[in-house]
Amino acid sequence: MFVQRKFDTMQNNEISVDILRGAIELETTAHGVLPHRLPAWARLQCPDPQLAMVEAQPSGVRLVFRSEATVIELDTLRTRRVYVGAPPRPDGIYDLLVDGALIAQASVAGGNVLNIDMSAGTMKTEAGPVGTLRFTGLPARAKNIEIWLPHNETTEIVALRTDAPIEPIPVHGRKVWLHHGSSISHGSDAASPTTTWPALAASLSGSELVNLGLGGSALLDPFVARVMRDTPADMISLKIGINLINTDLMRLRAFGPAVHGFIDTLREGHPDTPLLIISPILCPIHEDTPGPSLIDMSGLSLGQLRFRAAGNPAERAAGKLTLNMIRDELQRIVKQRAVDDPNLSYLDGRELYGATDAGELPLPDNLHPDAATHRRIGERFMRLAFKKQGWGWTR
Incomplete structure (x- = not known):
């Protein structure tokens, strides 16, 4: 599906917030526009390169419009990750939905390459060309079209061309679900952008997803709380814990007040919105062993990316989490x-993925669920959150 041809009958369409959902901000670049999941003021408060990388990966971000188009072309400039010494990562996937049904998937060629040396702690980018996707044979009728951008590749949108006019689609009463979590919520190792567990749960519930799952970066940062405070939402969920251990960021003394502070900030903008606090899913290496999480170099030498717990269980006495x-x-x-906040509730993450699941579907790298597990978590979240919690706006 990668072509460079252009057709005279195709028309260019403006990329604007009217047709782009799931992004907090659009940045104009030399090539086009770059969707961000954190605004510029928040990005300025933390120069962490990991955060800069993941917030610009458009997990949950999609182009949504109505059109009679039978042909769609999308020019994008991707930035894909290459981990030195590890097996190549699969290309990012674009999911094309028509009237809610997945009808095509494709990847784009070209793009930049971000070389990450995890043992040295370095990142280096090699520039590459813009690539083009082409979807053909769409039904020749008015229809709702969604193009979900790759959840794990930074994606600058350069041009959108169609062979018929497009128009924005009003939300029409769909409720907004705002979620924040780690790389598991971001979608690490999911098969495609519509099959990350939050995207699956959103689809099953008929909700509008704003996914602030930030790989390696769910760290109770105050600026993330302020972004969420100021983002319209009908339901909010916060999945917190594993990244605090991965990074060995704080001790028990700091953790409790930080959670309270995050919730306090959310409640400034959403005093009565249903708010679900989700604890970590089962992760055997860190259930009773503190962080940090480090690369298992013995596996890397065999071309396998795995993680290990580098802490000592005895350190729990000193407050290591x-x-x-x-x-x-x-x-x-x-x-x-x-007691004073009846719209606040708790979900044990092991109800989404627990010991029985780990026996059947172990975490391949000791940290991240695979594609089948994302589906299981998404389906369970639909049942345990949207239904059991009484969020009665499911399909």
Whole structure:
């Protein structure tokens, strides 16, 4: 599906917020526009290159419009990641939906390459060309069209061409679900952008997803809380814990007040919005062993990317966090606050993926679920959150 031809009958369409959903901000670049999931003021508050990389990866971001077009061309400039010493990552996938049904998938060629040496802690970018996707044979009738951008590749949108006019689609009463979490919520190792667990749960519930899953960066940052405070939403969920251990960022003494502060900020803008606090899914290496998480160099030498827990269980006495400690503290905080906040609730992440699941579908790299597990988590979240919590706007 990669071509360079252009057709005289194709017309250019403006890329604007009217047809782009799931992004917080659009940046004009030398090539086109770059969707961001954090605004510029928030990005300026943290120069972390990991955060800069993941917030610009458009997890949950999609072009949405109505048209009679039978042909669509999309020019994009991707930035794909290459981890030194690890197996090549698969190309990012674009999912094309017509009237809610997935009808085509494709990848784009060309683009930049971000070389990441995890052992040295360095990143280097090699520039590459713009690529073109072409979808053909779409039904010759008025229809709703969604193009979900790759959840794991930074994607500058250069041009959108169609062989018929397009128009924005009003939300029409669909409720907005605002979610923040780690790389698991971002979609690491999901098969495609519509099959990350939040995208699946959103589809099953009929909600409009704004996904602030930020790989390696769900760290209770105050600027993320302020972004969420100021983002319209009908339901909010916060999945927190694993990144705090991965990075060995804080101790138990700091964790509780940081959670309270994050919730306080959310409640400034969303005083009565249903708010679900989700603890980590099962991750055997960190259930009772603190972080940080480090690359298992023995696996890397065999071309396998795996992680190991580098902490010592004895360090729990000094307040170093484990997943079980985080779950206990989150449950305690929610129970305490729910007395005065009836719209606040808690979900143990092991209900989404627990010990039985780990036996059947183990985490391939010891941290991230595979594609089948994303589907299981998404389906369970639909049942445990949208239905059980009484968010009665499901399909």
